Amino acid sequence: MPEDHRGRTSPETVTAAASGTWRLGDLTINRLGFGSMRLTGRSAFAAGSTSDRERSIAVLRRAVELGVNHIDTASFYFSALRSANELINSALAPYPDDLVLATKVWPGRDASGEWWWATPEQLRGQVEENLRQLGRDHLDVVNLRVPPSVGTGSIADHFGALAELREAGLIRHLGVSHVRPAQLAEARAIAPVVCVQNPYGLEASAAQEEVLRASGEAGIAFVPYFAIAGAGREQGAVAAEHETVREVARAHGATPAQVRLAWTLGRGPHVLAIPGTGNPDHLTENVAAGALRLTEEETAALNGARSGG
Numbered sequence: 001m002p003e004d005h006r007g008r009t010s011p012e013t014v015t016a017a018a019s020g021t022w023r024l025g026d027l028t029i030n031r032l033g034f035g036s037m038r039l040t041g042r043s044a045f046a047a048g049s050t051s052d053r054e055r056s057i058a059v060l061r062r063a064v065e066l067g068v069n070h071i072d073t074a075s076f077y078f079s080a081l082r083s084a085n086e087l088i089n090s091a092l093a094p095y096p097d098d099l100v101l102a103t104k105v106w107p108g109r110d111a112s113g114e115w116w117w118a119t120p121e122q123l124r125g126q127v128e129e130n131l132r133q134l135g136r137d138h139l140d141v142v143n144l145r146v147p148p149s150v151g152t153g154s155i156a157d158h159f160g161a162l163a164e165l166r167e168a169g170l171i172r173h174l175g176v177s178h179v180r181p182a183q184l185a186e187a188r189a190i191a192p193v194v195c196v197q198n199p200y201g202l203e204a205s206a207a208q209e210e211v212l213r214a215s216g217e218a219g220i221a222f223v224p225y226f227a228i229a230g231a232g233r234e235q236g237a238v239a240a241e242h243e244t245v246r247e248v249a250r251a252h253g254a255t256p257a258q259v260r261l262a263w264t265l266g267r268g269p270h271v272l273a274i275p276g277t278g279n280p281d282h283l284t285e286n287v288a289a290g291a292l293r294l295t296e297e298e299t300a301a302l303n304g305a306r307s308g309g
Contacts, residue, residue: 016032018288029070039060104142104197106145117149142174244305254292
């Protein structure tokens with residue numbers, strides 16, 4: 001991997017392969033993937049949010065050129081004029097053989113953008129909506145996105161409905177999202193689970209750490225979202241970055257976002273990353289983060305920063 005005279009990797013030369021690989025069932029993917037939500041604008045959920053269509057398509061094609069073969073999406077990722085699934089279809093179909101598209105169901109949005117939550121019987125319609133938008137006859141991975149209102153309650157009825165769609169051939173692999181360890185165990189008792197997609201980053205709570213550990217113990221991919229945004233969530237990274245993150249970034253000639261991604265990937269070989277952006281320069285930087293290796297001292301300092309030490 002080419003480096004500059006200070007031993008730092010040049011971002012333009014790095015591909016997603018530098019992050020290493022993991023398997024989602026029988027599908028091998030690079031650990032550094034791509035989240036499609038921001039392709040529709042600053043936030044897919046913000047009123048009036050929009051994006052430049054050609055730029056978004058160019059970002060998707062560049063991501064694949066850089067070795068990204070895991071793209072996270074959803075039919076409810078849309079803004080006034082843009083749909084993430086439609087952009088992916090337009091940019092990448094016919095799809096590369098190694099490209100894994102992961103989507104999610106249970107939440108939905110009507111044409112006006114209002115949220116609704118599917119019954120188990122309505123999940124098939126949501127799966128078919130993703131199939132139509134993506135131009136696929138099956139979905140590689142479907143995550144059951146658990147609503148906050150469920151809390152620690154059972155997800156058996158909804159996950160069982162997805163398991164039936166898997167048996168019917170509409171879905172290749174199943175995952176769960178926004179779950180607790182007990183819900184992960186409940187789902188695994190019904191059908192194989194290949195990934196857990198939960199919020200996680202440097203500011204992760206003890207409860208979020210527990211899910212990461214449970215996933216690793218089960219040999220299941222842990223796919224965090226908001227790894228860069230942290231408390232900013234859908235709106236993106238907050239302006240005030242922790243000084244320790246800035247110090248580590250300066251030491252590597254990297255950005256704070258790259259340090260956050262590198263720290264996240266360092267949490268275990270089963271941990272993936274799906275940073276999203278509609279900016280081609282940020283895309284290159286995010287992919288390059290897969291080659292950033294933090295020292296034990298830097299990791300310890302970041303761990304101390306997250307705990308207030």
